[in-house]
Amino acid sequence: MKLDRLGVAMVQPRYGLNVGYVARVMKNFGLRQLYVIGTRELPKTASKFASHGSDIIDSARFVTFEELLQMFDVVIGTTAITAGRGRNALRKTITLGGLALTGIDPTRTVVVLGRDTTGLKNEELEFCDLVLHVSTGTAYSTLNISHALAIILYELSGFRRRTSRPMERKYLDMILRNLQRMTELSGCPIHRQDRVIRVFRKALVESCLDDNDATTILGALRKTNLALEGRF
Secondary structure (H helix, E strand, O other), rough: OOOOOOOEEEEOOOOOOHHHHOEEEEEEEOOOEEEEEEOOOOOOOOOHHHHHHHHHHHHOEEOHHHHHHOOOEEEEEEEOOOOOOOOOOOHHOOOOHHHHHHOOOOHEEEEEEEEEOOOOOOOHHHOEEEEEOOOOOOOOOOOOOOHHHHHHHHHHOOOOOOOOOEEOHHHHHHHHHHHHHHHHOOOOHHHHHHHHHHHHHHHHHHOOOOOOHHHHHHHHHHHHHHOOOOOO
16 A cells, blocks of 8 residues: 555654654655644754654644644544553554554545653544554553554555545544434433444444445434434
8 A cells, every 4th residue: 555645643742863763764654744733843853863754854744633633534543552441432442453454545544643751642532533552462562653653654555455435524524423413312321422422433434434335324314313303
């Protein structure tokens, strides 16, 4: 799979060494665009460690999570901390093998790397459609962000590109809004509604829906909500 238009985002990077190494890995795999969230400047030493990837640092774009959601259909967060027994829906992760089955389109996908100190916070994982965990198979599961990125890009480069285009974000958002309305109309307790939406969001992105599939589901949900409202 060609990765040149896959996006990579870093959240509040602190160390120039890590920024430089991320840019260098991106250059190795032909990626062009680095996004930076939570700060408006990069460490001055970053280019020193980027080698031939210094142009990626020079052209980095400073954005918010909200802006990433407008630019990409799939936002993939990364974490070393998983859900454990599976109760934390935010940290219920997907493996690289599982990611291959989703058939992501790299031209419409961004991989978000957490802080080089504390990773991604729960409120930041809320913005992510999928959360990826790169397992080391040991008790020490926290990889340096540039090392994790190298593994991710190596695996992604071997994926087959799907023949149909995955659904656009606008359809995902419309489905989730209708699901939210359905949970409200059905009397689902408020404390359960967020978890239901998170689980559905992850399932929808993993399910390889295209736009036609999405509009079929959306039509059914809209009619169900009209019936629940007594208008159908």
